[in-house]
Amino acid sequence: MRPRLLDLALVLTGGALYAAAFPPYGQDVAAWIALVPLLALLARASAGGAFLAGATYGAVFFTAIVPWVVEAAAGFFNAGVIAGIAFGALICALFVSGWVGLFAVAARRLLRRGRWHAFVGIPALWVAYELARATLFTGLPWELLGHSQWRRLPLVQVADLGGVYVVSFVIAAVNVGIYLALRTAARTARGCRLVRASAPLAMALGLVAACVGYGVWRIDATTRTSAASTATVALAQGNLPASWRWERSNAERNLLAYVSLSRRVIAESHPDLLIWPEYAVTLYPERDPASLPALRDLARRTTAGLVFGGPRVEDGARTRYFNSAYHVATTGTLAAYDKIRLVPFAEYRPLAFDEALAADDDGEFSAGTESTVFPTAIGRLGVLICYEIIFPDLARRLTRAGAEILVNISNDGWVDRAGLGAGIQHLSIAVFRAIENRRFVARAAASGISGFIDPVGRPFGLLDADRSGVALGEVSARRELSVYTRVGDAFALGCVVVGVALLLPRRPRRRSA
Numbered sequence: 482m483r484p485r486l487l488d489l490a491l492v493l494t495g496g497a498l499y500a501a502a503f504p505p506y507g508q509d510v511a512a513w514i515a516l517v518p519l520l521a522l523l524a525r526a527s528a529g530g531a532f533l534a535g536a537t538y539g540a541v542f543f544t545a546i547v548p549w550v551v552e553a554a555a556g557f558f559n560a561g562v563i564a565g566i567a568f569g570a571l572i573c574a575l576f577v578s579g580w581v582g583l584f585a586v587a588a589r590r591l592l593r594r595g596r597w598h599a600f601v602g603i604p605a606l607w608v609a610y611e612l613a614r615a616t617l618f619t620g621l622p623w624e625l626l627g628h629s630q631w632r633r634l635p636l637v638q639v640a641d642l643g644g645v646y647v648v649s650f651v652i653a654a655v656n657v658g659i660y661l662a663l664r665t666a667a668r669t670a671r672g673c674r675l676v677r678a679s680a681p682l683a684m685a686l687g688l689v690a691a692c693v694g695y696g697v698w699r700i701d702a703t704t705r706t707s708a709a710s711t712a713t714v715a716l717a718q719g720n721l722p723a724s725w726r727w728e729r730s731n732a733e734r735n736l737l738a739y740v741s742l743s744r745r746v747i748a749e750s751h752p753d754l755l756i757w758p759e760y761a762v763t764l765y766p767e768r769d770p771a772s773l774p775a776l777r778d779l780a781r782r783t784t785a786g787l788v789f790g791g792p793r794v795e796d797g798a799r800t801r802y803f804n805s806a807y808h809v810a811t812t813g814t815l816a817a818y819d820k821i822r823l824v825p826f827a828e829y830r831p832l833a834f835d836e837a838l839a840a841d842d843d844g845e846f847s848a849g850t851e852s853t854v855f856p857t858a859i860g861r862l863g864v865l866i867c868y869e870i871i872f873p874d875l876a877r878r879l880t881r882a883g884a885e886i887l888v889n890i891s892n893d894g895w896v897d898r899a900g901l902g903a904g905i906q907h908l909s910i911a912v913f914r915a916i917e918n919r920r921f922v923a924r925a926a927a928s929g930i931s932g933f934i935d936p937v938g939r940p941f942g943l944l945d946a947d948r949s950g951v952a953l954g955e956v957s958a959r960r961e962l963s964v965y966t967r968v969g970d971a972f973a974l975g976c977v978v979v980g981v982a983l984l985l986p987r988r989p990r991r992r993s994a
């Protein structure tokens with residue numbers, strides 16, 4: 482096979498392996514070898530070739546993981562498929578391809594420095610890339626390498642120490658160890674050299690064993706310290722057309738559908754708390770007070786009230802609109818949390834330099850500024866709206882602000898209309914927010930997947946997508962703060978420092994006189 486064809490085959494194979502590790506494909510073992518083909522290519526590539534290979538690798542796995550982006554963009558913006566493809570390409574270039582290309586250039590340099598530089602530095606640089614993707618240009622930490630292991634609960638408990646980045650580091654280290662062992666085996670059959678070359682792989686497997694050991698202990702310890710008292714939470718999933726969000730003529734039908742579901746579950750199961758998804762109510766409560774009596778009536782029939790998503794308007798020198806979560810207390814009091822991390826282009830224009838202009842048109846929102854916690858009889862609730870759950874810093878802020886139960890209200894109908902995996906991917910990422918902060922997560926999605934996640938990352942009480950119904954689950958308030966909740970991304974920032982330090986030019990050795 483010609484070198485260029487071989488390089489292309491390696492890139493395509495590696496990208497396909499990376500994608501296969503995530504939902505809906507679900508072959509999570511593929512993550513442990515997904516970087517090996519790319520590393521094999523980088524060992525003999527030029528710097529420019531390494532960047533191109535890395536950028537292509539990122540484009541391949543991004544396209545395979547999120548094919549729903551094209552249809553979601555086309556449907557949401559009422560545009561054609563071509564426009565949807567262009568939007569997907571922009572997102573890929575901004576958040577994935579460029580960063581993976583830079584990672585590949587740096588990894589190529591470390592491979593030439595020696596095996597221990599490669600073994601330590603390449604996983605550190607991969608984490609640095611993931612941190613950059615999660616924080617820069619509004620951030621998009623969707624399906625990072627560590628997220629692939631969301632069902633391997635003993636392995637991923639280390640997320641309460643350093644977030645999903647610890648899991649990503651360990652997986653990347655195993656990939657590097659495998660590559661180094663294979664490279665040496667291909668070059669020589671001498672036993673002593675093979676043993677020496679396998680040392681990084683053995684160390685990487687030792688890291689895996691340590692993570693699993695910690696995880697087994699942590700699952701047991703967390704389960705044993707669970708609160709004795711629990712509360713019953715009901716999650717209503719209306720499965721109504723997503724387009725109703727913008728149609729005022731259907732606002733009352735939308736509200737009545739959720740009221741009907743809630744009255745039924747109250748009569749049958751007497752839940753302590755009701756949770757409706759994002760935009761379950763499409764009226765402005767401040768401007769449509771006629772909707773409040775029904776909401777307050779439902780709240781009074783519970784112990785902890787009703788949480789629902791809806792728009793909020795704030796009048797002043799200029800009118801501002803927010804995508805909000807409301808809590809109706811049993812006393813009828815109404816409190817609101819305004820979404821902090823808005824979806825670029827869908828909820829605001831990131832390139833609009835005039836904030837007033839950006840928030841004036843229909844569908845344009847202002848960002849909230851406070852991590853609001855709702856006090857209730859069953860515990861303090863911290864709400865994350867839609868894709869806010871993919872940002873670990875937002876969940877940390879809520880937990881540090883006193884949230885004892887995390888709530889995620891969402892509407893995945895826009896992104897998962899073709900059933901291409903967006904809903905299950907969203908859920909898989911939410912698992913890490915539960916583990917990182919040791920909190921129950923109650924997730925109400927307009928069209929699924931609704932359900933619960935316990936503090937060690939076990940989903941339960943799930944309601945399938947594309948159906949109407951109510952998910953019931955038992956949750957409890959938790960107050961302890963994990964290491965990750967306290968220190969945040971210290972591990973990831975440490976990886977940035979280590980990776981950069983290993984890339985610095987070596988000082989020439991001085992010759993003795």
